[in-house]
Amino acid sequence: MISISKLLCGLDAESDGLRYDAADRSAEPQITERKQRRPVVVWNATKRCNLHCDHCYAGSDADCAPGELTTAEAKGLLDGLADYGVPVVLFSGGEPLLREDLPELVAYAADRGIRPVLSTNGTLLTREAAAELKAAGLKYAGVSVDGLAERNDAFRGREGAFDAAVRGIEACLDVGLKTGLRYTITEANAPDLEGVVDLLxxxxxxxxxxxxxxxxxxxxxxxDADLPPERKREAVRTLCDLTREYHARGEEIETLLVGNYADAGYLVEYARRELGADHAERIRAYLERNGGDPAGERVADVDPVGNVHLTQFWQGHALGNVRDRPFAAIWEDEADPLLSALRDRDGRLGGRCAECRYRSICRGGSRLRALRTTGDLFAPDPQCYLREEEIAPDAATPAGRAGDAAD
Incomplete structure (x- = not known):
């Protein structure tokens, strides 16, 4: 994740230590006082879901996967994560609220010293459910809303899903549970971006x-429903502008970019144009500490039956299963060629990535998108929207170079 609000507006957040090794410069209580040494783990607690979203990376449906982890096995997984020093576990799905033992497992994670957070479609989040999860130790609920009512409901396969998700958000806020809104942009819902931000x-x-x-x-x-790179650039620019506008009015919305580390280079370019060279270089220093695309290093996934994946999006490639070996043993075993390659990607990146001046803060972006579109793990991410004059190794750094005038 890349925080627009932190980098452009100076908003302190509880993740400053985790992401930027900047806990000592933040006024907020911290998740951890130092940059993470172990991955954040997404656990797809079940494949079962009450919706059928077009973009679901887990391929969720109405039924559980055969052989999903039992409560006892899930606690064993959490024990392994705690022993390894995992800082955060994200309970995801499917729809994790369909697991009756979710509050019990949240409490177990919290008791073992792992920060439990939730990714949900929000439609099952009643006030009672939110209160129970908060009492169990849940620290945050991220609710997915992919557009305003008409587009969201079409995208998620159920009429009324938008209104139910908004009620779920309000239920969390009513009981004092920190809550955020998650939005995945596509051609279908791009027109709703500003409306979704206003909904916040x-x-x-x-x-x-x-x-x-x-x-x-x-x-x-x-x-094929993804935005073309230039339109993606426009959307990120809009979000940067909106964030600054809200902060100028005293509304401290925390905004984060997820899933495309071309955003890192773009934020440096944006800051140089809008805020000056010194601010841009401060942003770059933060992003150097952040470390670029985290696949196979700072993010891991465990699916409903215990298979370990490079990230939640790489469901097609398993590194091992926690029923056979502890998570730590699987994650530390670089005999897997894909895992080893991802951890040694810097010198292998090809095309425009090879000489890009932002390679150290991007690290090639999504290797999954590159692989799926070209068949080459080290080809450029097709969703990189940075311009040639921005990525050139010999590009000048002061404000005013070619391409700075407009997006």
Whole structure:
């Protein structure tokens, strides 16, 4: 994740230590005092879901996957993550609220010292459910809303899903559970971006996660619905502008970009144009510490039956299963050629990535998108929207070079 609000507006957040090794410069209580040494783990607690979203990376449906982890096995997984020093576990799905033992497992994670957070479609989040999860130790709920009512409901396969998700957000806020809104942009819902951001203010949410489409699960089936790179650039520019406008009015919305590390280079370019060279270089220093695309390093996934994946989007490639070996043993075993390649990608990146001046803060972006579209793991990410004059190794750094005038 890349925080627009932190980098452009200086908004402190509880993740400053985790992401930027900047806990000592943040006024907010921190998730951790130092940059993460272990991955954040997404656990797809079930494949079962009450919706059928077009972009679902897990390919969720109405039924559980055969052989999903039992409560006891899930606690064993959490024990392994805690022993390894995993800082955060994200309970995802499917729809994790369809697991009756979710509050019990959230409490178990919290008791073992792992920060439990939730990714949900929000439609099952009643006030009672939100209160129970908060009492169990849940620290944050991210609710997915992919556009305003008409587009969201079409995207998610159920009429009324938008209104139910908004009620879920309000239920979390009513019980004091920190809540954010998650939005994945496509051709279908791009016109709703500003309306979705305005929805935040209307319901009182102060965190917005803007996701780029990754080509995993059903997301691969709608890759042709992804925005062309220039329009993606326009959308990111809009979000940067909106964030600054809200902060100028005293509304401290936390906005984050997820899933395309071309955003890192773009934020440096944006800051240089709008805020000056010194601010741009401060942003670059933060992003150097952040480390670029985290696949296979700072993010991991465990699916409903215990298979470990490079990220939640790489469901088609398993590194091992926690029923056979502890998570730590699987994650540390670089005998897997794909895992080893991802951890040694810097010198292998080809095309425009090879000499890009932002390679150290991007690291080639999504290797999954590159692989799915070209068959080459080290080809450029097709969703890189940076311009040639911006990525050239000998590009000048002061404001005013070619391409700075407009997007």
């Amino acid at each position: 203010a209307d319901v009182g949410v102060d965190r917005f996660c803007f996701y780029h489409l990754d080509y995993g699960g059903r997301g691969a089936d709608i890759a």
